[in-house]
Amino acid sequence: MAIPILLSSMKKPLSSLLVFLSLGAAQQSTACGGFFCNFVPIDQAGEQIVFRQDGDQTTAMIKIDYVGNAEDFGWVLPVPQSPEISLGSDQIFTELELSTRPQFLLERVGQGCPRPEVDFVALPASVVDSDSGQPSSGTGVTIERQLSVGPFDALVVSSDDPEALANWLDDNNLDLTDEGGNLLAPYIAAQSKFVVLKLKNSANVGSIQPIILKYQSDVPVIPMTLTAVAAQDDMGVLVWLLGNGRGVPKNFDHVTPNYTRLNWFNGPRSAYASYQNLITQAMDEAGGQGFATDFAGYLPNLPERFTTAKQWEDALAELAGLSDAGFISGFWQMGGSAVIQDAIRSALPTSNGFVYGEPLSMEEVFTVDQLAQARIALMATVNDQVITPLNNAIDILDDDLYLTRLYTTLSADEMDMNPEFTFNPSMPAQQLTRNATLTMACINDKDHWTLKLGEGTGREDELVVDSLGLGLPFGPAVNASEQAAVWQVEKTSATSDPVVLAKNEFPTVVSGDRTDSSLDVKSGGALSGGLLALLGLLLFREKSRQTARKKFQ
Structure with missing residues (x-):
């Protein structure tokens, strides 16, 4: 029997939607977003989650974007126990993202050769566009609480039968596809409760806001295995962690990209877009399950930024x-x-x-x-x-807590493990800026320029590009794309220093008249022989994301 206060019992084929956010198993704080509708999963483009850890208490604020009809909207959130539920702010997510976005600063030194004056013809401008604890009439589902949270009507339900709960959700126009019972089983085995949210009759899609959940748990976890049902390829995942030290992945790798491959030369916006693509390529090469640290440290007067x-x-x-x-x-x-x-x-x-x-x-x-x-x-x-x-x-967003921003991209075939996080007070900070120096000169009427990496890249003062006779590129340095996208892969934990699993050593990228036989650019980086043998890595490049996970070259 459907619950008329909250959910409609009328089926709407191919239209009704369930947003499955998971706040997971016992003793773990989890947050995630997965979209499901009747018969056809709706693609999910990305996730943004803030975790705050205060001892054994976790607060999670989750933002999920939704496109569709208000009457078809719904969230289901498995939680370890009944949490405190409140509304968060979309605006804070926007401002937090901008405040913690990596910045790429290129210092220019010297000048290249003078350019002849060119008369340009102007082109036309383009157009820029309350507790009850009563079973639900023999359905195998117990409705434990009913409450109102902002634009949402909410129920807290429980069940000891995955199929019964899946059928109850389906009867209420919330379909988990054919995997419904299997998806719910681990949470029911852990005696989880389920928060079910629907928009009130008076609310529109624009009323949807982030949800804040506060409850007791040990570590933050994102149950990506649920998200895989409807994830786009290379789905971006942004995680902010506030705690007593630097936030690090516990069971995923920590990946540092090869900043030689960044587009440093066309301004900060192009550099950041290039960085996002570089992270995707680096995660593929590192095995598909890793996080990069965008920022780790203290932002002064953090609440005043919003x-x-x-x-x-x-x-x-x-x-x-x-x-x-x-x-x-x-x-x-x-x-x-x-x-x-x-x-x-x-x-x-x-x-x-x-x-x-x-x-x-x-x-x-x-x-x-x-x-x-x-x-x-x-x-x-x-x-x-x-x-x-x-x-x-x-x-x-207490500025007395250490703030870490982690970023990755994941496709469905990489979501077979749930990323867990922890806090390491002894790990050094990761500054917001990545710096590089471009030095230019004119030698025999030929442009000579070099690129040297600086603070924030992990490779300070390393000469990475040396070019003679070629102007500055519009994208990454010529031949740099032949190098691997990964510089270093580490295993991180709460108490130990990071353990280096793999590290590439790159020759200087040379181009133009600076190229000679002794400085030929190698394809990819060079892993140490002992480590290569230890890991048993294969020396070939995978062409397709749909095949086995990529290895270093």
């Missing part, structure tokens, strides 16, 4: 003296919040294209009572779904 509740409280105060139409249009004009705009549309529904930012138009279309009620609803939304979630999210 949008605060005070800014919204000030807006409420500034608009308080306006008419109801003026108050509503003022918030509409502020923009930047889908939650606010969805709340206005829900309170004052009208035809598509109506401009809520014009008070006179609103007063012509809506009655005085409608505008007054909409103002009350909007104030409640600002307080409950903007201000409170901002405070919840900022409370997690």
Whole structure:
């Protein structure tokens, strides 16, 4: 029997959606995102998760993007025990990502040969566009709690039968595909509870917000085996870890890329895009299951870097003296919040294209009572779904805790193991910036330039490119792509120094007239012979991601 308060019992083939976030097995804190719908899994493009560890208490804030109809949206979250549940903030995720994004700084020294003047013809500009504990009528599923969390209606349920729970979810228009019982079995064996979330009838897709879960556990875990059902190839995974030391992967490898292959030469944005591609290639070469450290350290005044509740409280105060139409249009004009705009549309529904930012138009279309009620609803939304979630999210980001950002990309065939994390207080920091020096000169009317890696790359003062007679490239250095994408692979833990599993030694990339027989660029890096024999690595390049995992060359 379906639960009418929360879930619809009407089947909608090929449309209903389940977002399966897993907050996993006993004594582990887990968070993940996997999209499922009836018969056809919906691709998941990426995940962003913040973990905070305070002794044996874990707080997880999870962001998952969703595209679809509001009535088809649902989350299921297995948890070790009933957690504290609250709303987080999308805005904080955006600002946290920007605050911790790696930066690539190229210092330029000297000048190349002078260039002849060229007259350019201008081209046309392009267009830039409450507890019950009652079984659910013989279904084998016990409904333990019902609660309301922001735009969500929620149930906490339990079962000792994976197939019964899978059938219950299916009856409520939430389908786990044919793997339903198998996916649920490990969590039921661990006596997990299941939080089921659906949007309220009055909520739209724009109301979806991150969820914060707080509960007792030992280590953060991401159950990627669930995500594999609907993951895109090379799905990006961003993990922030706050704890008593540097966050490190416990059972995945720690991978440092070969920064020679980075596009240093066309500005920070191109460099960061190049870095993301480089990480994908490096993870493939390292076996498909690793994380790179984007940043590890203390960011001073971290909470002050984010949008605060005070800014919204000030807006409420500034608009308080306006008419109801003026108050509503003022918030509409502020923009930047889908939650606010969805709340206005829900309170004052009208035809598509109506401009809520014009008070006179609103007063012509809506009655005085409608505008007054909409103002009350909007104030409640600002307080409950903007201000409170901002405070919840900022409370997690304590600047007294060590902050680590890890990044990887994973495809479905690489999601056969759940990554676990721990904290190592003795490991050194990873600075936000990666530096390199480009030195240029003109020799016999030929450009001579060199690239030397600097701080943040792990290879300070290493000469990696030496070129004569060729101008600066538009992408990575010529011939650099023939090198391996991985520089070093390590095994990390909570107490020991990292153990180097593999390390490439690269010759200087030479190009143009600097190339000679003694400096031929080798394909890939050179692993030490003893280590090569120890690991039994094969010396060949895999061409396809769908084949066996790639090895170093």
